Amino acid sequence: MFDYPTLSPQGITEQSFETIRRELSAANIILPSDTAPIVERMIHSTADFDFATITRFSTGAVQAGIHALGNGCAIITDVNMIRMGINASRVQQQGGTLHCFVADDDVRQRAAETGHTRSALGIRMAWEQGLLQDSIVVVGNAPTALFEIIRLMLEKEVRPALVIGVPVGFINVVESKEAFMKTTVVPWIVTQGRKGGSAVAVAIVNALLRLATGTRATETD
Amino acid sequence: MFDYPTLSPQGITEQSFETIRRELSAANIILPSDTAPIVERMIHSTADFDFATITRFSTGAVQAGIHALGNGCAIITDVNMIRMGINASRVQQQGGTLHCFVADDDVRQRAAETGHTRSALGIRMAWEQGLLQDSIVVVGNAPTALFEIIRLMLEKEVRPALVIGVPVGFINVVESKEAFMKTTVVPWIVTQGRKGGSAVAVAIVNALLRLATGTRATETD
Numbered sequence: 001m002f003d004y005p006t007l008s009p010q011g012i013t014e015q016s017f018e019t020i021r022r023e024l025s026a027a028n029i030i031l032p033s034d035t036a037p038i039v040e041r042m043i044h045s046t047a048d049f050d051f052a053t054i055t056r057f058s059t060g061a062v063q064a065g066i067h068a069l070g071n072g073c074a075i076i077t078d079v080n081m082i083r084m085g086i087n088a089s090r091v092q093q094q095g096g097t098l099h100c101f102v103a104d105d106d107v108r109q110r111a112a113e114t115g116h117t118r119s120a121l122g123i124r125m126a127w128e129q130g131l132l133q134d135s136i137v138v139v140g141n142a143p144t145a146l147f148e149i150i151r152l153m154l155e156k157e158v159r160p161a162l163v164i165g166v167p168v169g170f171i172n173v174v175e176s177k178e179a180f181m182k183t184t185v186v187p188w189i190v191t192q193g194r195k196g197g198s199a200v201a202v203a204i205v206n207a208l209l210r211l212a213t214g215t216r217a218t219e220t221d
Numbered sequence: 222m223f224d225y226p227t228l229s230p231q232g233i234t235e236q237s238f239e240t241i242r243r244e245l246s247a248a249n250i251i252l253p254s255d256t257a258p259i260v261e262r263m264i265h266s267t268a269d270f271d272f273a274t275i276t277r278f279s280t281g282a283v284q285a286g287i288h289a290l291g292n293g294c295a296i297i298t299d300v301n302m303i304r305m306g307i308n309a310s311r312v313q314q315q316g317g318t319l320h321c322f323v324a325d326d327d328v329r330q331r332a333a334e335t336g337h338t339r340s341a342l343g344i345r346m347a348w349e350q351g352l353l354q355d356s357i358v359v360v361g362n363a364p365t366a367l368f369e370i371i372r373l374m375l376e377k378e379v380r381p382a383l384v385i386g387v388p389v390g391f392i393n394v395v396e397s398k399e400a401f402m403k404t405t406v407v408p409w410i411v412t413q414g415r416k417g418g419s420a421v422a423v424a425i426v427n428a429l430l431r432l433a434t435g436t437r438a439t440e441t442d
Binding site: 002004005008012013016020044045046047048077080081082083085086115117144147148150151154155168169170171172173175176179193194195196197198202206 | 225226228229230237240241244265266267268269287292301302304305306312336338340365368369371372375376389390391393394396397400401414416417418419423
């Protein structure tokens with residue numbers, strides 16, 4: 001009989017966070033107490049300590065996120081993988097909703113007609129449906145989705161409660177994040193540089209959901 | 222009117238891969254031609270060049286994956302986020318199927334009763350349903366899911382066509398991968414060390430699907 005190490009999910013998470021904190025401390029990295037629960041979760045989801053130094057928060061971004069989630073805000077994601085990774089039962093517990101329009105038939109058709117990306121048009125559709133105001137917008141893949149949010153803020157005066165801007169990649173990604181941080185009038189969490197992605201985006205939202213619902217950091221999703 | 226850079230999705234992908242190849246070359250990293258399309262996609266999804274050096278393939282693993290996908294094999298994932306990220310229309314095109322049992326009611330109940338992880342019990346349920354033989358099993362999160370595959374290979378003589386073992390994290394993750402590479406009797410793709418995750422797992426499967434369906438590497442999902 002093959003036996004393998006079994007630890008309670010809580011035990012695994014506790015030991016993981018102890019390891020992360022020990023290694024951050026050994027690297028002389030001190031995280032502010034409000035942003036630490038978010039950044040530690042990002043490292044937990046990637047085993048990549050770069051996120052300790054490249055993750056930027058606008059002043060009050062964590063509190064803005066907790067407040068919006070506690071009020072049952074809409075959460076709009078650029079891709080379905082992120083929607084799927086977010087803890088839906090904690091969202092519902094707060095009366096919130098989850099949306100992603102990237103695979104919507106209308107979005108597909110408009111993308112084929114206009115040459116815009118489906119991700120950007122998915123964000124536009126969320127705006128058309130009146131979902132963006134006071135929402136949390138999560139961009140983990142498409143820089144064009146982040147550019148579209150800038151456009152909607154500038155031209156339509158829409159104001160999400162928080163924008164999580166962590167697209168990943170090599171083309172237009174760095175530019176989209178820099179443009180966003182320069183022009184935005186709403187709270188934001190951004191990973192500077194090329195790194196980011198779906199797993200990172202999900203880690204941020206689920207960490208905020210833990211804080212909003214008073215769930216211990218070591219509780220599994 | 223706010224204008225932002227628009228490039229065709231193909232154009233973005235082409236430029237991204239040019240950048241990745243240029244930087245690999247500058248770092249004197251030469252990828253074998255059979256595994257390069259997989260590793261380049263992993264870097265594309267993470268902007269993390271570590272995957273060029275930590276990704277290990279058993280001999281013939283890429284061909285085994287292409288062959289299984291071309292035969293319309295079942296794909297079993299440890300978490301739903303990975304199932305959601307895999308290009309379902311390319312899977313269906315080959316007559317294949319996608320499965321994840323982690324959120325199954327039966328699995329939840331057994332986990333509560335036994336203290337095993339839901340991820341490991343999800344893999345066990347796939348075996349009970351006769352899905353594991355000749356399948357592709359994708360583990361992007363839970364080391365216990367990888368340990369469960371070892372157990373099923375040893376005790377039940379089940380033989381997946383390919384195991385993608387890329388769990389991420391700090392506790393039991395490295396150990397699960399080392400144990401798997403030592404004991405396995407089936408083809409595998411593994412990221413050595415702590416790194417891996419859902420986005421990495423999805424990148425590997427979608428790269429194999431591109432090869433199996435004769436889709437150009439720069440075509441978007």
